Amino acid sequence: MRQRLSGERPQGTAPVAYNNYTVGLSAAYELDLWGRVRNLVCAGNAVRDASASDLQSVCLSLQAQCADLYLQLRGYDEQIALLDGTVEAYGRALQLTDDRHSGGASSGVDVGRARTQLFNAKAQRSSLATSRALTEHALAALVGALPSEFSLPTKILDISPPAVPVSTPAVLLQRRPDIASAERRMYAANTRIGVARAAFFPSISLNASGGYQTAGDGLFTKPASFWALGPAAAAMSIFDGGKRRAGVDAARAAFDEAAANYRMTVLTAFRDVEDQLSQVNGYAEEAADRENAVIAAARTNQLALTRYNEGAA
Secondary structure, eight states, X not given: OEEEEXXXXXXXXXXXXXXXXXXXXXXXXXXXXXXXXXXXXXXXXXXXHHHHHHHHHHHHHHHHHHHXXXXXXXXXXXXXXXXXXXXXXXXXHXXXXXXXXXXXXXXXXXXXXXXXXXXXXXXXXXXXHHHHHXXXXXXXXXXXXOGGGOOOOOOOOOOOOOXXXXXXXXXXHHHOHHXXXXXXXXXHHHHHHHHHHGGGSOEXXXXXXXXXXXXXXXTTSGXXXXXEEEEEEEEOOSOOTTHHHHHHXXXXXXXXXXXXXXHHHHHHHHXXXXXXXXXXXXXXHXXXXXXXXXXXXXXXXXXXXXXXXXXXX
């Protein structure tokens, strides 16, 4: 550094210009007597863990969407296969009705009804094929592929409903990342109360510095060395117009908000799990009733075919 002192300075007789060469290091350390820094570190770690749980929640949501869309796709495959059989059966029925009409055994109304059934089934089949294509495109977007380059062949799955134990809600809640994220944010808000309370106590920090200073040659010599060690600051506010008290109140209010969000997240998670369990139980009963309906319909179909083969219908 090049410096020049004024000649009009107190007790100065003439301007003085000189060079000042300085090389040194300094370090400062705050004594964490009241836990301010410690609580800041805890809060930062908690926010980091909450962010990691948020990432897990997003990944879990994407996986759930993929699974849901995949099962919808396979459901469309089964419905399309069923409608293919229905279209084939209605086609045979239309041919039979048309033959009966040609022989004078049935009216044109019966032919029209048979034709209506056939084309309604074809329309349903086309609608399901469109829904399947849209679901396939949604899957392509989730896996990061172009819809035009993504295709899943038709496949009929044999899926059995999972057996759900009684303790499932509590076990699932332990694995939910959204609950872990809310809990970590509540913990971070709690540690920030300690940070705000530390403002009521003096802040004490230590400072150490050392190096070499000279105005000419011989910079790195023992006479040119200097060092200092001691408290750099020991400060405390006496009057701040209630700022520190307001800071503590704000930190407590933020903690209350985080705690309320945590309770809401837990209650929402309980509701989600119970809703899904109720749906599983309801779908199981519905599946059993539909299976009985299928058995009854198959029996009726067999009796109708027997009557038809015997000439009774």
